[in-house]
Amino acid sequence: MANQSNTDSFFERVYEVVKLIPYGRVTSYGAVARYLGSGQSARMVGWAMNLAHVTDASIPAHRVVNRVGLLSGKHHFIGKSMQQRLEEEGILVKDDTIVDFNTHFWNPEKELSL
DNA sequence: GTGGTGACGACAC
C-alpha cells in the first residue's frame, strides 16, 4: 500500500509505547525494545527518544531510563532536569538513579498484555 | 552509497 514508512516504523512504535506510560511509572529501554520484538536493539529506543523530544515534545522521555533505573539520558534533556520531573510525579531519584525502580517499573509486555 | 555514531543490553574473558 501507499503508506509504509512514516508511521509504522520501529521508531513510531517507541513513541506509542512511551506515551502510554502512566503517571508515576517508568520503564527501561530494553523493556520497550523487547516489547517491540527487537530485544537487543535497546539503543534504538534511546535514539528514538533523542528525536522524540524534537518530533513530539509530548513524549514523557523522562519516564524512560536504562535497565538499572539510571537516568542515562538526563544529560540530553533540555529544559527542566529529568530528575526534577520524576520527583514531581512522586518518583524518588537519588544519585541520578530511581529509588525502588522495581516498584515504579512499568512493563509494557505486562500492562499491555501482549 | 558507505561509514560512523548513538539516551543500551547481554555475554565473554
Add this chain to the structure above:
DNA sequence: GGTGTCGCCACCA
C-alpha cells in the same frame, strides 16, 4: 567481579 566487545537498527555527514 570488573572490563571489554559485539549486536541491533535508524539517522546524519
